[in-house]
Amino acid sequence: MPKKIHVQAVINGQPMDFLCEPRQSLLEVLRDELRLTGSKEGCNNGNCGACNVLLDGRLVNSCLVFGAEVQGKAVTTIEGIATAQGLHPLQQKFLEHAALQCGICTPGFIVAAKALLEKNPKPSEEQVRHWLAGNLCRCTGYDKIIRAVLDAARLGS
Amino acid sequence: MKEIDYAAPATLTEATALLARKGARALAGGTDLIVQVRENRRDAELLVDLKNIAELNTLRFDAKEGLVLGAAVPCYRIAEHPDVRKRYPGLGDGVALIGGVQIQSRASVGGNLCNASPAADSIPALIALGASAVIATPSGTRDLIPVEKFCTGPGRTILGPGELLVHLHLPPPAPNSSSAYLRFIPRKEMDIAVVGVGVALALNDNRTACVFARIALGAVGPTPLLVPEAGAALAGRPLAEADLERAAELAQAQALPISDMRGSADYRRHLVGVLVKRALRIALQRVKGG
Ligand code: FES
Ligand code: FES
Numbered sequence: 497m498p499k500k501i502h503v504q505a506v507i508n509g510q511p512m513d514f515l516c517e518p519r520q521s522l523l524e525v526l527r528d529e530l531r532l533t534g535s536k537e538g539c540n541n542g543n544c545g546a547c548n549v550l551l552d553g554r555l556v557n558s559c560l561v562f563g564a565e566v567q568g569k570a571v572t573t574i575e576g577i578a579t580a581q582g583l584h585p586l587q588q589k590f591l592e593h594a595a596l597q598c599g600i601c602t603p604g605f606i607v608a609a610k611a612l613l614e615k616n617p618k619p620s621e622e623q624v625r626h627w628l629a630g631n632l633c634r635c636t637g638y639d640k641i642i643r644a645v646l647d648a649a650r651l652g653s
Numbered sequence: 654m655k656e657i658d659y660a661a662p663a664t665l666t667e668a669t670a671l672l673a674r675k676g677a678r679a680l681a682g683g684t685d686l687i688v689q690v691r692e693n694r695r696d697a698e699l700l701v702d703l704k705n706i707a708e709l710n711t712l713r714f715d716a717k718e719g720l721v722l723g724a725a726v727p728c729y730r731i732a733e734h735p736d737v738r739k740r741y742p743g744l745g746d747g748v749a750l751i752g753g754v755q756i757q758s759r760a761s762v763g764g765n766l767c768n769a770s771p772a773a774d775s776i777p778a779l780i781a782l783g784a785s786a787v788i789a790t791p792s793g794t795r796d797l798i799p800v801e802k803f804c805t806g807p808g809r810t811i812l813g814p815g816e817l818l819v820h821l822h823l824p825p826p827a828p829n830s831s832s833a834y835l836r837f838i839p840r841k842e843m844d845i846a847v848v849g850v851g852v853a854l855a856l857n858d859n860r861t862a863c864v865f866a867r868i869a870l871g872a873v874g875p876t877p878l879l880v881p882e883a884g885a886a887l888a889g890r891p892l893a894e895a896d897l898e899r900a901a902e903l904a905q906a907q908a909l910p911i912s913d914m915r916g917s918a919d920y921r922r923h924l925v926g927v928l929v930k931r932a933l934r935i936a937l938q939r940v941k942g943g
Contacts, residue, residue, distance in 0.1 A: 498656050518659035518700060519691065541688045545755060554729070554758040560687050561759070562680075564659045565702060608754070629842050630753025 505566045507532070508576030516563035523547045525563035526573060534574035534603045538632065545631030548604040549573045555611040557630075574603035577610060586610055586648045595644035597635035605631050609645045618649055657690070661702040665819065669791040671701045673815030679703055681725040682759035684752065685768045708819050709763070714740065720823040722784075724763025728752075731762060741823060742939055743778035743832025743851050750774045750836060753843060763818050769804040770845075772872035776800065777851030778834040780869035780879050784823045791815035797822075801869065804876035827864070830855035831939035833932045836871070837924050846872045847916045850904075850928040852936050854887065860941060863887045868900065868929060873908040873921050880907040883929065897933050901926040 500515040507530065516525050523540075526532045526549070538546035540559045547558040550572040558571075577584045586606050589595070596602045605628065612619060612627045619627070624645050625638075633641060662668045671677055676698025680686055689695035703709050709725035714736035722731065731737055732749045744762075751760055751774050765775045766786065779800045786803050788796040791814075800821070804810055812818065826832075832853035838844035849871030855864040866887040870878045883903035890896040910921035 499658065501659060518657040521687065521691070541692075542684055542752075542756065545753075548755060551758070555754050556758045557755045560684050560755075562659065562683065562687065562700070562702075564661075565680075565683070565704070567661070611754070626842075627754055630755045 501564045503564060503567045505568065506570040508572055514563070518562065518564055520563045521559050522549070522551075522561040522563050522566055522571070523558040525566075526558060526571075529563075532573050532575050536600050536603055538600060538604075543632065544601070545604040545608060545628075546601050548607040548631065550607060550611060553611075553614075555608055572607070574607055577606060584610070585651045586613070586645065589644040589648040589651070590641070593640045593644040593647065595636060595640040601631060601633040601635075605633070605641055605645075609648070612645070613649055617652065619646075621646060624649075655698070657697055658699045659702065660699065661705050663705045665706060665708060665789045665817065666793070668701055668703060668706060669789055669793075669815045669817055671699065672817055673791050674699055677701055677814075679767065679817060681709070681761040681764040681767075682727055682756075683764075684756050684760040685764065703817070711820060716825055719825040720821075722762060722821040722823065724767075724818040724820055725761050726763070727758055728760050728762065729754075729757040732757065740826045741778075741782055741832060743781055743834045743853060743936070744775065744823070746834040747775040747778040747849075747851065750834075762821065766800065766803060766821070767810055767812065767818055769806070769808050769810050769876065771804075771807055771874060771876055772846045772849065773877065774834070774836060774846060774849060774871070776804070776877040777849050777869040777871045778832060778853075779821060779823070779851070780877060781834075781851035781853040781867045782823050782826075782832055783853070783867065784821050787819045787822055788812065789817045789819045795819070801877070801879040806875050827855040829858065829860060829864075829940055831936045833935040833939065835928050835932045835935070837928060845915065848872050848910075848921050848924040848928055849877075850925065850932045852884075852929070852932040854884075854892075854933065854936050854940070856892075856937075856940055861891060863890050863892050863896075866900070866933070868904055868933075870904060870908055870925060872915075873910040873925060875909070878907065878909070880904045882907065887933075892933070892937055897930045900933065901929040904929045 536546035538544035836846035836849040854866035
C-alpha cells in the first residue's frame with residue numbers, strides 16, 4: 497500500500513481533512529477523495545484549464561498541484577462559487593449567453609473569470625481574452641464566453 | 654507504479670539533506686516536474702517541496718545589493734514587482750511570457766533555470782543581466798556561479814546530489830542601462846520559443862555611446878548561450894544600425910541551432926539576427942525613454 501499523507505485544508509470555506517498519496521494531484525484529490533467532481537480533467541498536463549481552482553486566492557491548474565501541497569491552504573472550486581441565494585453572476589451570464597455546449601471547460605472558465613473580476617472588475621475585451629488564454633474550449637469558439645464574462649462584469653459581480 | 658515520498662522541509666539544512674537522498678527531486682512551482690513525474694518521464698522517489706523555506710521565497714531589491722530573487726518565487730510576483738519592471742525590464746519581459754495566469758501563479762524562475770530547457774524564456778535575460786546562481790551544498794557552504802554556466806545540457810545542470818539553488822542574484826543596474834527579452838513563436842501566446850534573445854546594455858552619461866552590452870540566446874544550442882563577442886563589439890559604439898548589424902552577425906556566428914519541428918537551423922540563425930537587432934533597439938529605447 498502506498499504511503500498516505502494526512503492533509504488539512506479549507507475547501508470552499510469548510511475545514512477538511514483528507515488522506516492522499518504523494519503522487520496524487522489536487523485534481524484527483526478533489527474528484528476522487530472529496531467527491532467534488534465539478535473540476536474537470538481535460539489534459540491533465542496544464543494546458544487546458546478545465547481543472548482550474550483558486551489556491552489561496554490565486555488561479556491554478558489543480559492537475560499541476562500535488563494534493564500534499566495544499567496543507568494549510570484554502571481551495572475554492574466551482575462548487576464554492578454559487579451561494580445559497582443563487583447562482584454567481586458569471587454562472588447566470590454563461591447560461592444567458594449560451595456560453596457552453598458540452599460544458600467540460602465551463603467550471604474552469606468560471607473559476608478563471610471569477611479570479612479576473614476580483615482583480616480587475618471592469619476588464620476590456622482584450623484583457624478578458626488575454627486572461628482566459630490558459631483555458632481551452634473545443635465547442636463554443638470562445639466569443640460567447642467572452643461576452644458572458646464582459647456582461648457579468650457590467651453587472652458588477 | 655513506483656511509490657513516491659513527499660517532504661516539505663522548512664530549512665535549507667533539512668532540504669539539502671533530503672535532496673542528497675537517491676531519487677530526490679526538488680519541487681518548486683511543479684509546472685514541469687509534476688507532469689514529468691506523473692508521465693514517468695523523470696524518475697522520482699522523493700519530492701522535496703521547497704516552498705516553505707523562507708530564503709527561497711525572498712524577492713527584494715536594494716540599490717547597493719541588487720536583486721535577490723528566491724528560487725521558488727512564482728512568476729506573477731516577479732512580473733508584477735515594480736523594481737523588476739523598472740530596473741530589470743528584460744527579466745520582466747521573459748517572465749511575463751511564461752504560460753498563462755495559471756502557470757504564472759506557480760512556475761518559478763528558479764525552476765525554469767533548474768529544468769534547464771534550452772528554450773527557457775527567463776534564462777537569456779538572466780544571463781544578459783549578469784545574474785549569478787547561489788547554490789547551497791550539503792556541507793553548508795554557498796557556491797556562486799554565473800547563470801551562463803549553470804545549465805550543462807538539455808535538462809541538465811551543474812547541481813550535484815544535495816545541492817540546491819537558493820536564489821539568483823542580479824547586480825544593481827549600471828547607470829543609463831536597460832534590458833530586453835524577445836522571443837519568436839508562430840502565434841501570439843502560450844508557446845515555446847523558436848528563438849529567444851536577451852540583451853542588456855549601458856550607455857555613457859551623455860548617451861552617445863555604448864559602455865557595455867551582453868547578449869544571450871535561447872533555443873539555438875543545447876543550453877542558453879552567452880555570446881560575448883556580439884556584446885563586446887558594441888562597446889564604445891554609438892549603436893547606429895551598422896553597429897547593431899555587426900552584433901547580430903556575431904551572434905549568428907556563435908549560435909548553434911539545430912533543425913526540429915519548430916524550425917530549421919537556417920531559419921533559427923536568421924531569427925537570431927532579426928531578434929538581436931530588435932531587442933537592442935528596445936533596450937536602447939528604454940534607456941532613452943526612461
Ligand atoms: S486538466 Fe488541468 S490544465 Fe487541463
Ligand atoms: S463547451 Fe465544450 S469544451 Fe467548452
